[in-house]
Structure formats: C-alpha cells, structure tokens
Amino acid sequence: MSNVFKAISDNTRREILRLLREEPLSAGEISKHFPVSKPTMSAHFSVLREAGLVATHKQGKMVIYQINMSVLEDALLGFSGAIGLGLRSNTQNKGNKNAKS
Amino acid sequence: MSNVFKAISDNTRREILRLLREEPLSAGEISKHFPVSKPTMSAHFSVLREAGLVATHKQGKMVIYQINMSVLEDALLGFSGAIGLGLRSNTQNKGNKNAKS
DNA sequence: ACAACATTTAGATGATTAGCTAATTGTCTA
C-alpha cells in the first residue's frame, strides 16, 4: 500500500511502468531505455516488484517484467477517495486491466 | 510534477492531506494529530507547499494550510493517463475542487 | 563442459530524508 507510493515517487520507476504499459519487457530491454547501470535498474525492479506493481516470469535466460495495473489502480483510487478527490476508474478498462488504450 | 509524487510518498504527508480534505487547518491544529515534533511537521508542510499541494495564509499568529486539489488531480490524472490506467476525474467535482464529499 | 549472455547480489559511496532539541521570528494582548 504505502510501498506503492514510495515506488512511484521515483521518476525512473514511473518511466519503467510507462514502458511496461505497452507490453511486457525483459530486464535488459527495459534497461536499454535508461542511462543507468544494469544493477541499478535491477534495484528499481525490486522496488516495483515488492510494491506489487510488476510481476515477473522467466523465459529462457531472460526475466520478463509485466505491469500489474490493479495494484496501481487500487492505490491511486484508494488515496484519491480518502482525500476527497473523486477519481473514478474507467469502466472501459474493467476486466481488461492491461489494455493498451 | 515530480515533487508531487515525492510529497505523497510519505505517509504522514498523505495523512496531512487527508485531514485538510475536511477543512483548512492551522499548523498547530494539524500537528496535534501526529506523534512528531512541531519542527518535523513544519518540514512536512514545506514539502507539501513546495509541491504545490497546499497553500497558506496567515491569520493572526497562525498559519492556515489549505489543500490544493487541482495540483493533486493533475499529477494523478497525468500519471494515470501516461501509464494507460484510465482514471477519470469525477465530473461532480468540476468547479468544486474542495468538496467534502 | 565451456563460453557467452542475462540478471542479480555484494559491497561501497555520496545524497537525501525524517526525526530531534534549541534558538529565532513574528504576532497578539495585558
């Protein structure tokens, strides 16, 4: 819960999530988009994974990262609600949480 | 923009915003709700103010803090959009950004 | 089994952060 907000407080991690919105990507593919070392990227992946914002599976020697929309949605909606900012989920996305657009 | 996410990454600051959702409050009144020192609270206020999430005005010897919904809404909606999570603002709140409910 | 590749772990460093106490600034009101 609180970890979600910590996770998205870093711009690199928000950008990782933005990339993952398009499609699942391997650690290496994601890393190509950022001017930081692989180990640093790996640490960012850990933070995202521990917050539940991404899930992984192995595919050969690669680790594929996939965004978990519902965790993000729950956190944002929960906070938005607690604070009286009436954000609503787009019903178009219901049951299609990884929709491209 | 990025400062908004840093600001709401801390639980105490999210709680401050939650309190402010009800009504504008003085620094002292807000501080009563938290088990930390006044100077620490003052530092939290600074972070929120610099992120544009709260506005202040003086009233006698007190400093009144008021939440700025639109900054929060813009950040959350912007991020939600960039990431393909289709959150929408509650149209009921349009032009009434500090509505209680 | 070995070499090449993908990723993570280990270990270190400098920067930022949340917290504290003490001191300062500003604003009444008696």
Added chain:
DNA sequence: TAGACAATTAGCTAATCATCTAAATGTTGT
C-alpha cells in the same frame, strides 16, 4: 513593552536511497 503563544529556522543524527563496479548465479548453445 514584556510575556505568551505559533511557527519556522538552525544544526545535528541515523536511516534510507540511487548509484556505481566487481563478482556470482543461472541459462543456452556448441
């Protein structure tokens, strides 16, 4: 103007964080 009250600034500390290089782990193909 002196005292009381509200809030912030100054200065410190311990913890967390983002980053790096080097080393380790795991996987595939020859």
